[in-house]
Amino acid sequence: MSDAYYEKIARINLSTGEIKAEPLNLELAKKFIGGRGLGTKILYDEGVATVDPLSPENKLVFITGPMTGSNSPSSGRYMVVTKSPLTGMIACANSGGIWGAKLKFAGWDALIVEGVASDWSYLYIEDDRIEILDAREYVGVLSEKFDDLLKAKHGPECSVLNIGPAGEKQVLLSCVMNDKDRAAGRSGTGAVMGSKKLKAIVVKATRKQLDVIADVEALKEANRKCLEIMKANPLTGEGLRALGTASLVNVINGIGALPTRNWQESYCPTADQFSGETLAEKYLVKPGACYHCPIACGRVIKHDDKIVGGPEYEPLWAYGSDCGNDDLYTIDEANRLCNEYGLDAIGVPCTIAAAMELYQNGCIREEDCAGVPLEWGSKEALIEWTRRMGDPQTELDWLMSSGSARLCGHYGHPEFSMSVKKQEIPAYDARAIQGIGINYATANCGAAHVRGYTIAPEVVGIPVQLDRTVTDEKAVWAKTFQDLTAVIDSMGNCLFTSFALGAPEYTALLNAATGTDYTPEQVLEIGERIFNIERMFNKAAGMKPEDDRLPKRLLEEPISNGPSKGMVSQLPLTLPQYYEARGWVNAFPTDETLKRLGLDECVGK
Amino acid sequence: MIEVRFFATLRSGRGKITEVSADEVSTAGDILRRFEIPEEEVHILLINGFHSRPEAAVKDGDIVSLFPPVGGG
Numbered sequence: 001m002s003d004a005y006y007e008k009i010a011r012i013n014l015s016t017g018e019i020k021a022e023p024l025n026l027e028l029a030k031k032f033i034g035g036r037g038l039g040t041k042i043l044y045d046e047g048v049a050t051v052d053p054l055s056p057e058n059k060l061v062f063i064t065g066p067m068t069g070s071n072s073p074s075s076g077r078y079m080v081v082t083k084s085p086l087t088g089m090i091a092c093a094n095s096g097g098i099w100g101a102k103l104k105f106a107g108w109d110a111l112i113v114e115g116v117a118s119d120w121s122y123l124y125i126e127d128d129r130i131e132i133l134d135a136r137e138y139v140g141v142l143s144e145k146f147d148d149l150l151k152a153k154h155g156p157e158c159s160v161l162n163i164g165p166a167g168e169k170q171v172l173l174s175c176v177m178n179d180k181d182r183a184a185g186r187s188g189t190g191a192v193m194g195s196k197k198l199k200a201i202v203v204k205a206t207r208k209q210l211d212v213i214a215d216v217e218a219l220k221e222a223n224r225k226c227l228e229i230m231k232a233n234p235l236t237g238e239g240l241r242a243l244g245t246a247s248l249v250n251v252i253n254g255i256g257a258l259p260t261r262n263w264q265e266s267y268c269p270t271a272d273q274f275s276g277e278t279l280a281e282k283y284l285v286k287p288g289a290c291y292h293c294p295i296a297c298g299r300v301i302k303h304d305d306k307i308v309g310g311p312e313y314e315p316l317w318a319y320g321s322d323c324g325n326d327d328l329y330t331i332d333e334a335n336r337l338c339n340e341y342g343l344d345a346i347g348v349p350c351t352i353a354a355a356m357e358l359y360q361n362g363c364i365r366e367e368d369c370a371g372v373p374l375e376w377g378s379k380e381a382l383i384e385w386t387r388r389m390g391d392p393q394t395e396l397d398w399l400m401s402s403g404s405a406r407l408c409g410h411y412g413h414p415e416f417s418m419s420v421k422k423q424e425i426p427a428y429d430a431r432a433i434q435g436i437g438i439n440y441a442t443a444n445c446g447a448a449h450v451r452g453y454t455i456a457p458e459v460v461g462i463p464v465q466l467d468r469t470v471t472d473e474k475a476v477w478a479k480t481f482q483d484l485t486a487v488i489d490s491m492g493n494c495l496f497t498s499f500a501l502g503a504p505e506y507t508a509l510l511n512a513a514t515g516t517d518y519t520p521e522q523v524l525e526i527g528e529r530i531f532n533i534e535r536m537f538n539k540a541a542g543m544k545p546e547d548d549r550l551p552k553r554l555l556e557e558p559i560s561n562g563p564s565k566g567m568v569s570q571l572p573l574t575l576p577q578y579y580e581a582r583g584w585v586n587a588f589p590t591d592e593t594l595k596r597l598g599l600d601e602c603v604g605k
Numbered sequence: 606m607i608e609v610r611f612f613a614t615l616r617s618g619r620g621k622i623t624e625v626s627a628d629e630v631s632t633a634g635d636i637l638r639r640f641e642i643p644e645e646e647v648h649i650l651l652i653n654g655f656h657s658r659p660e661a662a663v664k665d666g667d668i669v670s671l672f673p674p675v676g677g678g
């Protein structure tokens with residue numbers, strides 16, 4: 001073994017209690033790299049696309065990449081891959097911290113969890129040994145306390161991945177947490193874990209570093225070059241450490257693309273009050289970093305008397321302007337509650353924003369709100385409704401916790417749900433930034449910013465500055481970013497490294513670690529293959545061409561205020577261009593495209 | 606008047622917002638020089654919300670926003 005894999009996957013059946021170590025299929029690993037790519041391929045081959053996401057037949061894959069735990073930059077990433085109960089399509093949620101690296105150090109490339117336990121359980125992994133232990137006493141325990149309890153029991157050197165009360169109750173907006181404040185946040189992965197009565201996975205490893213690298217010297221050299229480039233890059237070198245992702249609040253507001261009051265407006269005059277600048281001034285203790293990350297975009301903040309993980313750009317926006325709120329303390333508290341209950345800190349506030357628009361229009365009435373009306377900017381509403389969505393009791397609690405698409409559908413106003421494939425859209429108005437809308441519409445996991453972050457060229461000027469308002473070439477940019485992102489997610493590095501690094505650098509890292517001799521073009525083709533197998537998973541799961549769409553508001557309601565006033569998304573123009581660039585017809589790959597990408601198993605499906 | 610907005614590290618010693626008379630500057634670059642901000646420190650320069658360059662002309666009523674390297678996701 002010297003190819004950056006431990007060549008071992010654990011298959012854990014919670015129904016039977018059987019735990020098997022299976023060899024990693026190396027040929028597949030090379031073809032799909034690992035992480036997101038290999039995880040999806042495994043689920044596709046095992047027929048998971050057609051199962052009920054919350055049934056014992058769904059499978060949960062926790063998977064590292066070849067670079068996870070290596071000395072390459074920002075290499076603490078792993079993925080949770082499963083069929084999403086929120087979207088009914090592929091879920092591939094990425095998280096950092098140190099848990100993924102520890103899983104790898106314990107000698108496992110991936111865990112495949114199947115079935116359902118007879119009662120609440122957790123997995124305890126110590127190197128080769130995997131046990132299913134009783135978790136009944138921990139039901140209802142919030143993330144932070146749970147982490148402390150399990151560390152007290154198994155030792156401070158272990159790392160804890162868990163669901164909170166939201167996941168236990170199979171809330172569709174629940175996530176998987178690890179290391180207290182890191183989240184595999186989107187697509188309802190926590191609910192799948194909850195449906196299996198699996199509260200947590202605790203990992204302890206003797207190894208402190210990988211000892212399976214193909215060419216240690218070559219990796220050192222590739223690392224050195226990457227670090228040099230990252231250090232010289234203004235964003236990865238200093239920008240993200242100084243202000244975190246929160247620095248975007250003022251930029252995105254400055255261009256008039258900060259969705260406000262559930263996207264009824266796109267400019268918020270008081271945005272500075274919940275900006276990265278204000279966060280740094282009022283609450284920042286220090287930057288925080290995941291495993292082996294020189295960027296350190298995380299925020300460690302003082303909140304009341306506690307030191308906790310602070311909000312990133314997304315929750316700042318979503319609990320901020322999107323809900324008509326500009327009180328930073330409330331956002332910190334709501335974000336903390338999302339971590340504690342194990343909730344998607346994008347989906348939850350965006351759903352509250354949609355509920356506030358329903359309230360504004362009289363669809364949800366004051367008497368429905370159990371004493372906490374859903375008024376724009378109500379601090380009490382943001383806190384209390386987050387809590388209720390994390391531990392739903394009433395019918396409205398449950399509806400809200402199922403996301404904005406189901407909520408707004410229930411009230412006969414689907415147009416108020418700012419979602420794609422039932423997943424809430426992140427913090428960049430696609431009417432003001434043409435490329436990102438293509439990504440929102442086509443990302444296989446539902447609306448996401450981290451599957452093809454064209455904001456880099458369209459707003460931040462990396463690697464070049466594009467005009468955000470035009471459509472020219474945006475389809476090809478979206479495709480290229482999506483394919484490269486699939487590679488990075490599958491390798492186990494953080495997407496943020498791509499502000500500085502490009503395909504040649506990732507190729508050098510991958511070749512050194514795994515002993516391959518790919519060209520950057522071949523590596524991008526692997527990314528394309530991964531994106532296409534995800535799409536074929538979705539097709540098998542019942543996805544329709546009309547699921548690649550944006551909400552009507554973005555196509556038909558021009559932006560009402562701010563610098564981008566009057567703009568709408570040009571998706572009807574760019575989507576056909578995108579399909580053409582992909583070799584797709586009507587939202588799906590042609591057989592010719594599948595053959596070109598070596599996906600013969602999908603031909604004719 | 607032209608409104609000048611500073612962000613992130615560019616705020617230190619300059620405050621958040623100020624005004625410059627349109628008679629005294631003709632380009633965004635003039636504003637940078639006026640506040641002793643080296644061009645390479647400005648990563649994003651917006652005039653009325655649109656990306657611009659230091660050589661771009663500015664006029665009465667414009668809003669000029671200056672950002673150092675910032676970003677994320």
Ligand code: SF4
Nearest residue numbers: 289290293295297494
């Ligand atoms: S850049 Fe941020 S999210 Fe990525 S690994 Fe580093 S600290 Fe974690």
